[in-house]
Amino acid sequence: MGDKYKRMVEKKHYLHSSIFHPTLRDWQSLKSELTPSNFMYPVFIIENDNEVQAIPSMPGISRYGINKLKEHLQNVISKGLTSILVFGVIDSLAKDEQATNADSSQNPVIKALPKLRAWFPNLVIACDVCLCPYSSHGHCAILSENGTIDNPKSIKRIADIALSYAKAGAHIVAPSDMMDGRIGAIKTLLIENNLQNNVAVLSYTCKFASNFYGPFRDAAKSKPSFGDRKCYQLPPAGEGVAIRAAARDVEEGADMLMIKPIMAYMDVLKQVNDKYPEYPMFVYQVSGEYSMIYNAAEKGIFDLKAALLEILQSYRRAGADIIITYYTPLILEWIQLKHKL
Ligand SMILES: NCc1[nH]cc(CCC(=O)O)c1CC(=O)O
Numbered sequence: 001m002g003d004k005y006k007r008m009v010e011k012k013h014y015l016h017s018s019i020f021h022p023t024l025r026d027w028q029s030l031k032s033e034l035t036p037s038n039f040m041y042p043v044f045i046i047e048n049d050n051e052v053q054a055i056p057s058m059p060g061i062s063r064y065g066i067n068k069l070k071e072h073l074q075n076v077i078s079k080g081l082t083s084i085l086v087f088g089v090i091d092s093l094a095k096d097e098q099a100t101n102a103d104s105s106q107n108p109v110i111k112a113l114p115k116l117r118a119w120f121p122n123l124v125i126a127c128d129v130c131l132c133p134y135s136s137h138g139h140c141a142i143l144s145e146n147g148t149i150d151n152p153k154s155i156k157r158i159a160d161i162a163l164s165y166a167k168a169g170a171h172i173v174a175p176s177d178m179m180d181g182r183i184g185a186i187k188t189l190l191i192e193n194n195l196q197n198n199v200a201v202l203s204y205t206c207k208f209a210s211n212f213y214g215p216f217r218d219a220a221k222s223k224p225s226f227g228d229r230k231c232y233q234l235p236p237a238g239e240g241v242a243i244r245a246a247a248r249d250v251e252e253g254a255d256m257l258m259i260k261p262i263m264a265y266m267d268v269l270k271q272v273n274d275k276y277p278e279y280p281m282f283v284y285q286v287s288g289e290y291s292m293i294y295n296a297a298e299k300g301i302f303d304l305k306a307a308l309l310e311i312l313q314s315y316r317r318a319g320a321d322i323i324i325t326y327y328t329p330l331i332l333e334w335i336q337l338k339h340k341l
């Protein structure tokens, strides 16, 4: 009995028999499958309706005027796109302390929303809510005279902007400022305006003060004119405060949670997902991650498709439900091809 039993136990550890065929390998990976609804596509909308501006720090990504964005999205939707995350970028409109043009009638997002809703009735539209692309100082908050954050004024302004986007047609408002209390302030205002059943709040929950946002700040023209964002974005090694940020946003009523960036923060994703399994988990593959992968592939370090699929499946394995990525159009093309074969 002894020897034979030992050999039987050993046989359980022959693993190649589980993965020798592509379909068998798929069976080992189904929980991490990549389908179109696992992706949200970030887009930048500019003031001039008929312009397209390439973004040098993000090769392959452009800012679009609404008419050009229409053509671009038509193409991506035909490949299965289900949701977008919209950023406004201004050029000739003024920037001031109150970020007035975040939700003025001239704001490119406010103007685009009704059109996008009419053109693409099935597309889910999330709007990034922040002051930094519209404030004169480039910070995500209203500042007091000594240059520190005025939190009560900030969350009031952020909630007002979120309400404006909601009224203009956003399905989802996504505050990216990391002010304390902004989720509660937004939820309260949505309820007061009877929008609580039609608008979701996607919280940038665990958003770290990261070196990987550089290309985005070029793209959104949202670089702080002084200082940094370390007083409101999380310290990269701050595991405890990250978990507390998730608790804060859950208690304030967030509908969905996000980890940002993701590549260096997968343990945080795992912990937050284990603690709050009842929430859809978003991860944001940010601009620096996008450009890093792009440039590595360009240099021949790896094949873009193979390496990117490996990375994306790893995010799914670690607990990500939805991946926000600038690669979405390309990924949708690959997914389509896989299912056609
Ligand atoms: N409101 C800030 C904001 N909104 C989106 C990003 C980054 C997105 C990316 O890098 O792709 C940032 C970070 C920042 O500038 O601090």
Ligand SMILES: [Zn+2]
Binding pocket: 130, 131, 132, 133, 139, 140, 176, 177
């Ligand atoms: Zn901001």
Ligand SMILES: [Zn+2]
Binding pocket: 273, 277, 278, 279, 280, 281, 319, 321
């Ligand atoms: Zn989950």
